[in-house]
Amino acid sequence: MIPKFDYHAPTTIDEAVELLNTLEDARVFAGGTDLFVLMRDRLVRPKNLIDLKQISELQQISFDERNGLRIGAAVTFAEILRSEVVKDRFRVLWDAASVLADPVLRNRATIGGNICNASPAADSAPALLVLDAVVEVAGERPREIPIGEFFTGVKRTALKPGEFVRAVRIPTPPPGSKGRYYKWGRTRGEDLAIVGVAIQVNGEKDVRVALSSVYKTPIRIGAVEKIFKEGGPVEEKIKRAVEAVRSNISPITDVRGSKEYRVHMAGVLTERGLRELLEVK
Amino acid sequence: MSKHRISLKVNGRLHELEVEANKTLLRLLREDLGLTGTKCACERGDCGLCTVWLDGKPVKSCLVLAVEADGHEITTIEGLARDGKLTPVQQKFVEHGAVQCGFCTPGMIMVAEAFLRENPNPTEEEVKEALGGVLCRCTGYRQIIDAVLDAAKEMRKAST
Ligand SMILES: Cc1cc2nc3c(=O)[nH]c(=O)nc-3n(C[C@H](O)[C@H](O)[C@H](O)COP(=O)(O)OP(=O)(O)OC[C@H]3O[C@@H](n4cnc5c(N)ncnc54)[C@H](O)[C@@H]3O)c2cc1C
Ligand code: FES
Ligand code: FES
Numbered sequence: 318m319i320p321k322f323d324y325h326a327p328t329t330i331d332e333a334v335e336l337l338n339t340l341e342d343a344r345v346f347a348g349g350t351d352l353f354v355l356m357r358d359r360l361v362r363p364k365n366l367i368d369l370k371q372i373s374e375l376q377q378i379s380f381d382e383r384n385g386l387r388i389g390a391a392v393t394f395a396e397i398l399r400s401e402v403v404k405d406r407f408r409v410l411w412d413a414a415s416v417l418a419d420p421v422l423r424n425r426a427t428i429g430g431n432i433c434n435a436s437p438a439a440d441s442a443p444a445l446l447v448l449d450a451v452v453e454v455a456g457e458r459p460r461e462i463p464i465g466e467f468f469t470g471v472k473r474t475a476l477k478p479g480e481f482v483r484a485v486r487i488p489t490p491p492p493g494s495k496g497r498y499y500k501w502g503r504t505r506g507e508d509l510a511i512v513g514v515a516i517q518v519n520g521e522k523d524v525r526v527a528l529s530s531v532y533k534t535p536i537r538i539g540a541v542e543k544i545f546k547e548g549g550p551v552e553e554k555i556k557r558a559v560e561a562v563r564s565n566i567s568p569i570t571d572v573r574g575s576k577e578y579r580v581h582m583a584g585v586l587t588e589r590g591l592r593e594l595l596e597v598k
Numbered sequence: 599m600s601k602h603r604i605s606l607k608v609n610g611r612l613h614e615l616e617v618e619a620n621k622t623l624l625r626l627l628r629e630d631l632g633l634t635g636t637k638c639a640c641e642r643g644d645c646g647l648c649t650v651w652l653d654g655k656p657v658k659s660c661l662v663l664a665v666e667a668d669g670h671e672i673t674t675i676e677g678l679a680r681d682g683k684l685t686p687v688q689q690k691f692v693e694h695g696a697v698q699c700g701f702c703t704p705g706m707i708m709v710a711e712a713f714l715r716e717n718p719n720p721t722e723e724e725v726k727e728a729l730g731g732v733l734c735r736c737t738g739y740r741q742i743i744d745a746v747l748d749a750a751k752e753m754r755k756a757s758t
Contacts, residue, residue, distance in 0.1 A: 319620040323619060324600050324602065353622075353660075353661050354642045354643060357641060357642060358642075366619070368666065370666070395655070418643075419731025420656075420713075421646055421656045421709055421732070422731055424652075424655045424656060425657055425661060507644070507730050507731050
């Protein structure tokens, strides 16, 4: 049983902001695929739940060349997978959506819920990190948070009380850039990552790597970018990038894998991905 | 706790009900509407046995509130057969012996039916991927996958 609460379903952003700021012990939710499990286990027991799914703006994906991609917080991963523009231009995010949980769960699980739940294993997070996403925040004072500043700890975000995520915005990557997400799990479907590696490449000088499940937050490895900006043979750069990834992460041991295994696989996936995207055999 | 008047269609029939906020769609179907074909197991999104369709899309009903289903259309395993005639997927499950204890069968079939409507000509890999969110403790996956592939063939034949 899910513990008792009062349910609210606002239809506008303003109404949702007001409810969140006036109701006692209130929380927003979208798909409920994280929240209801936590509530069932009595790990959280909010008195009021605010359902964001009746706010139509939060369900929309839009794209134009100049402003980039904007994904409403309550857009599901199933919808992201159906978007041709995400598949063509934001492939690393599409990849992440395609391996998040399982196809049935993806009909409910949302991108806003994924980043706000702020698990170190959140599959969309490394993709958003390498794509320089910006989080649009609704609240009494609307603001924006660069994704690099959004995750502050295990299950912690930079959101303040009374705020919620309205949308995620992603600038259009330059033509010719490529990205992929490599998820290593115990099974092919429906498991959190042992390690996830997102890579976005725009030529040999602009290479970005971010990972899930290897640190207290999803993490982008700045040292890799430095390595690729400098000159030198690509073979050498890949080697140094793998080292940089391994030395900048600090995974834990849990049921999914040991610390050592995670460090090892983080390097393996990074190398595999860099070779694929840079077309180095 | 808040109570809500909801109206929803289940297998084509309109229901008007009052539900408490914390009631899940799964419990509403099983306990209030007596539709026990939908199974209740983990109640945490892992097993997929509670899968029903919400407006034609499969969802795990243990993670959907009844109040969230207000105004929507639900289809359960009871709603698939027409006039006692099984769907091709159901029929093939029988023929392939894809049912052992049967506990996962409603979930498997609800996912497979929806999947084949979107992808009538799947590869074996795609079938495995589609069924990834439903667990069979009896582990009879081989027969289940064969049944779905065979049903796909049957459905393609029927539509040409
Ligand atoms: C069986 C199973 C498998 C899973 N596998 C994966 C996996 O492989 N990879 C993965 O990354 N995740 C996985 N998850 C976790 C979960 O499904 C995802 O994190 C999902 O994206 C959460 O979205 P939601 O809309 O359901 O979130 P909800 O449960 O609605 O919300 C999650 C949290 O975020 C808050 N929140 C939601 N929306 C907002 C908003 N707009 N603004 C502010 N706060 C908000 C809620 O208050 C809550 O604390 C899995 C879950 C289950 C049950
Ligand atoms: S009972 Fe819903 S997924 Fe297991
Ligand atoms: S047949 Fe027994 S759980 Fe699948």
